[in-house]
Amino acid sequence: xxxxxxxxxxxxxxxxxxxxxxxxxxxxxxxxxxxxxxxxxxxxxxxxxxxxxxxxxxxxxxxxxxxxxxxxxxxxxxxxxxxxxxx
Amino acid sequence: xxxxxxxxxxxxxxxxxxxxxxxxxxxxxxxxxxxxxxxxxxxxxxxxxxxxxxxxxxxxxxxxxxxxxxxxxxxxxxxxxxxxxxxxxxxxxxxxxxxxxxxxxxxxxxxxxxxxxxxxxxxxxxxxxxxxxxxxxxxxxxxxxxxxxxxxxxxxxxxxxxxxxxxxxxxxxxxxxxxxxxxxxxxxxxxxxxxxxxx
Numbered sequence: 001x002x003x004x005x006x007x008x009x010x011x012x013x014x015x016x017x018x019x020x021x022x023x024x025x026x027x028x029x030x031x032x033x034x035x036x037x038x039x040x041x042x043x044x045x046x047x048x049x050x051x052x053x054x055x056x057x058x059x060x061x062x063x064x065x066x067x068x069x070x071x072x073x074x075x076x077x078x079x080x081x082x083x084x085x086x087x
Numbered sequence: 088x089x090x091x092x093x094x095x096x097x098x099x100x101x102x103x104x105x106x107x108x109x110x111x112x113x114x115x116x117x118x119x120x121x122x123x124x125x126x127x128x129x130x131x132x133x134x135x136x137x138x139x140x141x142x143x144x145x146x147x148x149x150x151x152x153x154x155x156x157x158x159x160x161x162x163x164x165x166x167x168x169x170x171x172x173x174x175x176x177x178x179x180x181x182x183x184x185x186x187x188x189x190x191x192x193x194x195x196x197x198x199x200x201x202x203x204x205x206x207x208x209x210x211x212x213x214x215x216x217x218x219x220x221x222x223x224x225x226x227x228x229x230x231x232x233x234x235x236x237x238x239x240x241x242x243x244x245x246x247x248x249x250x251x252x253x254x255x256x257x258x259x260x261x262x263x264x265x266x267x268x269x270x271x272x273x274x275x276x277x278x279x280x281x282x283x284x285x286x
Binding site for chain 2: 017
């Protein structure tokens with residue numbers, strides 16, 4: 001997890017309560033809506049999503065994983081993923 | 088062997104002069120281009136090829152989690168349904184046109200994904216119902232949702248023609264948009280795929 005600096009984003013995907021593979025699938029669908037340079041924020045409760053986004057970012061050529069944050073909300077952990085579309 | 092020949096011709100091209108050298112060089116480039124094209128046809132692409140042989144709910148589910156995940160990650164996914172796996176892409180059951188044994192088989196096998204059992208602790212379908220309930224509680228997408236999603240993401244569904252014939256399953260019993268093929272179709276995809284799975 002990188003330092004918790006506020007990152008500006010253009011679009012947010014709410015993947016709360018969704019489990020594998022849905023956070024990744026929702027993110028892919030949302031990325032289609034973005035222009036290169038824009039940032040997508042994915043809010044997930046699925047713990048596995050941290051590694052899933054890292055794995056995806058390794059093989060992807062059209063976005064980069066800017067940061068991943070972990071925050072608390074109403075007693076549960078939220079995993080925030082910031083993706084910047086590159087192409 | 089081929090490399091040795093190449094080195095030799097590089098040496099020759101290097102020492103040749105004038106018009107003869109230029110045409111020889113052009114020839115060499117042409118050969119190299121051919122070689123590069125040959126090789127690029129053998130490099131795996133961002134593809135996943137899957138054989139879905141099983142008709143167990145848990146296994147088919149795993150296949151579709153991988154398929155949708157891979158498609159979302161930008162891979163081209165092709166799923167080949169064969170034998171028991173054909174139950175996953177069935178939309179119904181018709182007995183007309185089947186011989187006795189095919190009818191018996193049809194009567195005893197699921198007519199759609201709703202009838203799929205689990206590979207362990209099935210207890211005549213109780214296990215499958217429990218698994219579905221447990222998945223729902225945990226917010227996991229159902230098999231039907233994942234399949235719908237797979238279609239949206241462009242996952243190709245190919246039915247094994249041979250199993251269809253053996254089991255007497257007509258095209259009309261399968262979901263819309265299913266392609267038909269055989270082992271050649273699968274291998275054609277699998278040989279170019281980064282990942283090939285048998286489920």
